[in-house]
Amino acid sequence: MVDLVFEIGGPQGGGIESAGQIALRAFMLKGYRVYGTREYHSNIMGKHSYFNIRVREDRALAPNLPADIVVALDAESVFTHYNDVGEFLVYDTGVLSKDIDSIQSMSKYLKARVKEELDANGVPHTVEGVIKLLEKRGKRLVGVPLRSLLKTTAEKAGVSLVSISRAINTIGLAVGMSLIGVEVEKLQKAIELFFAGKQKVIKPNVIAAQVAYDYAKQNFGGIHREVIPDGPHINTDKPRLVVSGNDVVAMGKIAGGLRVQTYYPITPAADESLYLEKFEDFPLTPEAAEKLGLERGGIVVVQTEDEISALNMAIGASLAGARSATSTSGPGLSLMAEALGYAGIIEAPVVITLYMRGGPSTGMPTRNSQSDLFAALFQGHGDLPRIVIASGDHEEAFYDAIKALNWAEKYQTPVIHLLEKAIANAMKDIFNPDLSNVVIDRGKIEKNPPKPFPRFKYTEDGISPRAFLGDTVVWYTSNEHDQFGRRNEDPVERIKMQDKRLKKFETAAKEIPLEDKVTLYGDPDAKITIVGWGAVKGAALDAIDKLKEEGINANYLHIRMFMPFPSDYVKSVLEKAETVIGVEGNALAQAAQVIRMFTGFDIPHLVVKYTGRPIFVAELVESVKHILRTGDKKVVLSLGQ
Amino acid sequence: MGRDGAPAGTTEKKCKNCKYWRPHVFYEGIGVCTYKWPWKMTFEDDSCEHFEPIKIDKPGFYWCATCRTRVTPEDYMYHLAKGHRLYPMPYVEPEVKEELYSVE
Numbered sequence: 001m002v003d004l005v006f007e008i009g010g011p012q013g014g015g016i017e018s019a020g021q022i023a024l025r026a027f028m029l030k031g032y033r034v035y036g037t038r039e040y041h042s043n044i045m046g047k048h049s050y051f052n053i054r055v056r057e058d059r060a061l062a063p064n065l066p067a068d069i070v071v072a073l074d075a076e077s078v079f080t081h082y083n084d085v086g087e088f089l090v091y092d093t094g095v096l097s098k099d100i101d102s103i104q105s106m107s108k109y110l111k112a113r114v115k116e117e118l119d120a121n122g123v124p125h126t127v128e129g130v131i132k133l134l135e136k137r138g139k140r141l142v143g144v145p146l147r148s149l150l151k152t153t154a155e156k157a158g159v160s161l162v163s164i165s166r167a168i169n170t171i172g173l174a175v176g177m178s179l180i181g182v183e184v185e186k187l188q189k190a191i192e193l194f195f196a197g198k199q200k201v202i203k204p205n206v207i208a209a210q211v212a213y214d215y216a217k218q219n220f221g222g223i224h225r226e227v228i229p230d231g232p233h234i235n236t237d238k239p240r241l242v243v244s245g246n247d248v249v250a251m252g253k254i255a256g257g258l259r260v261q262t263y264y265p266i267t268p269a270a271d272e273s274l275y276l277e278k279f280e281d282f283p284l285t286p287e288a289a290e291k292l293g294l295e296r297g298g299i300v301v302v303q304t305e306d307e308i309s310a311l312n313m314a315i316g317a318s319l320a321g322a323r324s325a326t327s328t329s330g331p332g333l334s335l336m337a338e339a340l341g342y343a344g345i346i347e348a349p350v351v352i353t354l355y356m357r358g359g360p361s362t363g364m365p366t367r368n369s370q371s372d373l374f375a376a377l378f379q380g381h382g383d384l385p386r387i388v389i390a391s392g393d394h395e396e397a398f399y400d401a402i403k404a405l406n407w408a409e410k411y412q413t414p415v416i417h418l419l420e421k422a423i424a425n426a427m428k429d430i431f432n433p434d435l436s437n438v439v440i441d442r443g444k445i446e447k448n449p450p451k452p453f454p455r456f457k458y459t460e461d462g463i464s465p466r467a468f469l470g471d472t473v474v475w476y477t478s479n480e481h482d483q484f485g486r487r488n489e490d491p492v493e494r495i496k497m498q499d500k501r502l503k504k505f506e507t508a509a510k511e512i513p514l515e516d517k518v519t520l521y522g523d524p525d526a527k528i529t530i531v532g533w534g535a536v537k538g539a540a541l542d543a544i545d546k547l548k549e550e551g552i553n554a555n556y557l558h559i560r561m562f563m564p565f566p567s568d569y570v571k572s573v574l575e576k577a578e579t580v581i582g583v584e585g586n587a588l589a590q591a592a593q594v595i596r597m598f599t600g601f602d603i604p605h606l607v608v609k610y611t612g613r614p615i616f617v618a619e620l621v622e623s624v625k626h627i628l629r630t631g632d633k634k635v636v637l638s639l640g641q
Numbered sequence: 642m643g644r645d646g647a648p649a650g651t652t653e654k655k656c657k658n659c660k661y662w663r664p665h666v667f668y669e670g671i672g673v674c675t676y677k678w679p680w681k682m683t684f685e686d687d688s689c690e691h692f693e694p695i696k697i698d699k700p701g702f703y704w705c706a707t708c709r710t711r712v713t714p715e716d717y718m719y720h721l722a723k724g725h726r727l728y729p730m731p732y733v734e735p736e737v738k739e740e741l742y743s744v745e
């Protein structure tokens with residue numbers, strides 16, 4: 001079975017983004033599923049960035065290392081990724097003499113580690129030294145005379161080639177692709193797809209691809225890896241999209257009837273709102289137009305002055321009857337704490353999409369984490385329940401975005417939808433979403449509200465019918481109130497009102513089906529259970545497959561809803577297993593602590609990662625085996641640059 | 642001494658020493674000749690008849706191609722003294738913004 005990793009790295013802004021996007025499309029055209037993880041720096045231009053692309057037949061949901069092919073077209077990429085090389089390193093012969101100390105953009109800590117390893121192997125601190133080391137390790141080194149190929153490209157393109165970066169990346173990418181037998185036509189088609197409509201960009205890059213393929217064929221014809229065959233998804237009539245996690249949440253919100261999105265730009269959340277801005281005014285399909293009696297649809301997207309305003313404005317839109325949401329990351333959620341409490345006490349439906357990056361404080365804005373689970377569950381004062389969900393991949397994120405909007409309105413509560421940077425920025429292929437089962441459930445709405453209107457009426461399920469501002473007068477005070485919203489601190493009424501608000505979550509816990517809260521993957525009778533959430537899913541599903549190949553039978557318990565928490569089910573699964581291993585992307589093992597809080601079950605073994613990088617399949621497999629062998633309580637993962 | 646062992650301030654008639662040349666902001670040894678529009682990609686050791694030597698002789702903001710960073714009037718001498726290669730500015734492609742991630 002094809003399970004390939006293709007990695008390409010270079011200076012941020014220097015064409016890596018296009019190269020990665022083109023590579024994804026080329027592998028899709030070859031018939032494969034793809035998952036592209038992007039790593040980049042927060043101080044923008046010139047620092048090192050890279051794409052790790054996983055290529056599989058059935059499911060590509062997580063990054064992995066080592067990479068079958070590493071394309072490193074500057075010296076820094078060679079020094080940064082030589083330990084990632086599984087089989088091939090494609091490098092520029094023009095940088096062979098480059099010394100690691102002359103690279104100013106590289107971290108001194110990484111330099112020190114690399115120099116230590118080069119010294120231990122008796123090779124110089126140059127690219128040539130690294131090449132020698134990799135030769136000793138039996139890797140296959142593919143030197144490319146980049147400047148010469150670039151010159152040939154410029155001559156053949158017949159134009160003054162000033163879009164240099166992209167051509168350089170196309171050359172590197174093409175050499176890498178040729179080594180595994182992806183046809184040049186597929187790469188060229190991918191270039192056309194990615195740069196659609198930009199003929200001036202397409203032409204030189206299509207030529208660069210050909211020049212590089214011709215060079216590789218003449219020079220490396222004999223060192224071909226076994227070529228990858230056409231994948232199972234080649235030439236099918238099932239259309240696929242390639243989307244980021246940000247894109248797919250935005251798409252889910254559009255499908256889920258979002259009308260107002262507010263935001264203050266923050267990494268890695270802003271791209272979702274920028275995507276939504278493209279849909280401020282769009283034509284409806286004829287069927288939708290007829291059904292709604294409208295010709296056009298649209299979402300109001302507002303960039304506010306800060307996150308305090310973003311959540312308050314979304315609450316205002318919600319009270320006026322619009323489906324509303326906001327999108328942010330940890331530091332933004334901190335500012336939203338007060339408004340979150342307000343939404344809680346006035347029972348305003350609102351969705352907060354929370355993208356997790358490395359914290360606390362500004363932390364590592366462009367790096368991955370799962371460290372905002374506590375904040376999502378407990379931020380704000382008072383008895384303030386809310387619905388908290390976490391998506392495990394792009395497809396879950398699409399449908400969760402729709403469900404979050406429904407649950408917010410149905411249970412009249414803030415819903416916090418958690419996603420990691422690892423999903424937000426990763427590019428993945430998805431089949432066109434199935435919209436046939438998408439339901440927009442707006443909950444209890446009083447269309448002809450009396451005056452005065454008992455907005456907070458006591459009901460059996462705790463949910464009071466709401467009316468929109470403009471249809472009647474409602475007093476939405478942040479103070480405790482009576483059924484009509486009037487300030488009230490009567491002790492007996494306080495109990496009734498607080499219990500009514502809490503009752504909604506008992507109702508939600510009963511009504512929301514188990515499959516939206518938690519999923520057990522693999523053999524339900526396995527003696528080893530791995531517990532995780534969010535993007536751990538991708539690595540864990542691959543890990544249980546790999547472990548099975550080695551005779552270890554493990555299953556994976558994937559938690560998707562943290563509030564209300566599926567306590568009984570989770571407890572029953574964990575108690576049944578002989579060995580339970582919690583896996584998560586934070587230092588405190590936050591989910592493990594939440595599980596103990598809601599079930600009383602203490603997870604005995606933990607695998608955690610807080611380097612800011614995603615969990616790679618290989619390191620998860622190794623850590624599980626390590627725990628089974630040693631009984632260790634905790635393993636800290638650190639793979640990846 | 643220059644980066645490649647050539648004396649600093651050399652007038653060897655190559656693109657890398659020419660006032661019309663801008664080194665690529667990211668990739669070494671590659672640049673753009675700005676002698677006339679449209680500009681043309683050239684390599685550091687290329688040469689042509691329009692060569693005019695580059696002069697970095699007064700304080701100013703320069704691009705240090707060796708350090709791949711902008712240097713200020715206060716510290717440009719430090720880079721020159723170490724034999725670094727300074728230019729009035731690097732070549733930044735117009736589409737660089739399409740390749741960058743926004744970070745806030």
Ligand SMILES: [Zn+2]
Pocket residue numbers: 705706707708709720725726
């Ligand atoms: Zn310098």
